[in-house]
Amino acid sequence: MIENQTQKERALLVGCQLPNMDDERFLYSLDELASLTNTAKGEVMMSLSQKRNKVHSATYIGKGKIEEISALEKELEIDLIIFNDELSPSQTRNLSEKFEARVIDRTQLILDIFASRAKSKEGKLQVELAQYEYLLPRLAGQGLALSRLGGGIGTRGPGETKLEADRRHIRRRIDEIKGQLQTIVEHRNRYRERRKKNQVFQISLVGYTNAGKSTIFNRLTEAGSFEENLLFATLDPMTRKFLLPCGLTTLLTDTVGFIEDLPTSLIAAFRSTLEEVKEADLILHVVDCSNPDYFNHEKTVYRILEDLDVKDIPILTVYNKKDLVTTQFVPSTNDMVFISAYDQADLNTLQEKIETKIISQMEFYHLFIPGTEGRLLAQLKSETVLLEQLFNEQKELYECKGYINPSLALYQQTKDLHLQ
Template sequence: MRERQTNEREKVILVGCQLPHVDDERFFYSMEELKSLAHTANGDVVMVVTQKRETIHPATYIGKGKVEELSRLVEQFAPDVVIFNDELSPSQNRNLSRQLEARIIDRTQLILDIFAQRARSKEGKLQVELAQLEYLLPRLSGQGTELSRLGGGIGTRGPGETKLETDRRHIYRRIDEIKAQLKLVAEHRERYRERRKKNHVFQISLVGYTNAGKSTLFNRLTDADSFEENLLFATLDPLTRKLTLPSGYTTLLTDTVGFIQDLPTTLVAAFRSTLEEVKEADLILHIVDSSNPDYYHHEKTVYELLDELDVSSIPIVTVYNKRDMIHPDFVPGAQTPSVTISALDPNDLQQLRQFIEKIVIDLMDCYYVFIPSFEGKLLAQLKAETILRDLHYNEQSGMYECKGYILPSHPLNGQLRKYQN
């Protein structure tokens, strides 16, 4: 969505359809999330329209009577845009556009629009454009006049501004160009990952539902300047910074894009290379907003997306955030090791660092070696690349007695075997 020059918020009507398999509470939270998405896209919700149906109406999403009611509300409130809480088919969008005097977009377009606002890196922008073009393609035919209202605003950022009569061949060509560019970016990212692997740095990825507080936590733990705000998808491009644990051991912490229910499949595919960062992690920190009444489904959504990424072999720990605003019905339910903190509390952050260090040590091997004093380089490496718990110099033997923990795959293991007691 494009903000108007006056920063005026656009008037929005939300529309949702509740099916039998969705209970009232779940549907309520889904509509609340849609409202938050609209707010993030600079929209001001003036009315919410809902309907219970056995199935989605194949032609208009909601029933005929509800469309007529919605038409009267559009006349009354004169909204800039009407947003539907599902992905509309091309024919549903066309039919609704004919009957309603407002711009029609769906949940997918709204999320794509927010991503278009948030993308900062070249890769992020390319990925969003690719997702938008792939969404747009099947919706081009037969939409001549219906979408002539695409003048700007929510749902029209980036390629959404493309005139609908644009030649399909041009779009296909652009998609091929973007994929070629993304392939080069992905190869560069892979080379960077390989370099990190060779340096044998312990890598941690932050994952979680959007607005769980990942960027706030990332900034507090690393003294970084990742964008943080109480908005959905405040972070889009992954950032990696050093995180020093209480022992002095240095790890790399990566902040990733937030997950969300019903994330458009085009976006999951487009951002796969970005999410590959998660696959390279030695440890995943799953951040959960303990103040959100729907935290359980947020956890479930994240685990489903992690399953799609096939990261089952990577250890996961859960960090329940926003302890200072915890929901009265909150009960930690993680099947993984967990800790409850507030990212704004320095004491909690120190507790989290200690918690992370304990988990890291559990993934390491213990060593107890005697290093000759002439092995200065090896001693320096032990201090920098392992968790060195005890270092004592024995004057009689001229040896350093060293105790600590090291990653099983670290090449220093071979040298340490020579000096084991």
């Protein structure tokens, strides 16, 4: 335990509050930066902030604040100074010259966490692509700074020697990665088409990072997706079969968490992964209702869904962590369910609510089917919401009642049968 503590890098956080950001939002933003630092295995020693009308074009913050950081850097033995915005290449260069500690920005910190979290080949390639695209305009004058890096936060992913290589090499590597990702995307699209052909109802979990998506995913599917109280615990999407109490088989997908000011390079890199959401028949929007900033988290998720051109897909809001709610929480929508992912009764309520949402998109059927149609009876059980199946002795037929998705191939078959 003691050894673990000594390995943590000592970080100083720096934020600049502009007129368009109120005090509460700004403080939450700095708290989130501290959580990101903790996730990256850093130890926050102190947070500093400065109010300005606009950021300093050369150094992001003013001269007085730079002098204050220089004094604190020695006093607190700081290894790393993290800025709460994306710094321009010249700002990073100028600030690096003024401090002994390494200087990174919010984007670099998020990229670093993604690099340590990616497990699949696709995830690793997506992160590497985002890192190279972030670093390419910042290569000039980085040689000296990079040569004295000894690893640590903000340096994971592409190795030091790769970063010192010339731009041509990095551009070539970017092209290679894009080619490999294109192959993976094509494979993913083929897989999606196959799923569409099978016409299984698809549900996607989305939400702000650390809202509890993976916990809900695991409890519903027993899939064993990585879950921990950390930001970006899940990076690689996972899809598993999810059997509803009514007997309908669906597919449930766990996705990467969203975050405010998610680097554009990352959104672009993970676009193919996030495309999964566009294929969903129902979106479960998981919100941590115990977080004081839950309302802004919701807005961030809706904004990213809009950017991904996700529209006309029904959304059920799942307010999670109800056992931890301490503030005066007010739901933003009526179409919601209030749960704790660790409470089985709450999970049962969630499943019932999902069933209700699914049924609202379906059409009622009442069929009489001969006993010789065993395959059709089995399909009704697995592909539709079968409410009732009784053998009618008078007609010597099975009487079936339930709900069916009109987009199913099976739907036309039922139309051809005698509807009562």
